[in-house]
Amino acid sequence: MTQQYRAYLVGENGVxxxxxxxxxxxxxxxxxxxxxxxxxxxxEVWQLGRKIAVLESEQSRLLEPTRPTLTRQ
Structure with missing residues (x-):
């Protein structure tokens, strides 16, 4: 059984x-x-009136600084 969903593209101003x-x-x-x-x-992903999740943009993930990995020797 399938359910109805909507994916809303959110602008920088939150609209x-x-x-x-x-x-x-x-x-x-x-x-x-x-x-x-x-x-x-x-x-933002919604199923009727229920917010499922907020997915960050690919661009914001690409701009996140990478953290150095610590290795033990």
Missing amino acids: FRSAEAFEASSDSSALAFAKQFTRLGKV
Whole structure:
């Protein structure tokens, strides 16, 4: 059984810029589908009135500083 979801593209000011309606069989499937939109910016995933998650944009993940890995010798 599938459920209705929406992926909202969130602008820098926090206002929804656009939305994509889709169906998925579970929350995890919906998140996997919505992840494709993160190349455009931050995405909020909703199932009716229930917020599932906020997915950060690919660009913000690329700009995060990498932490050095400590190795023991």
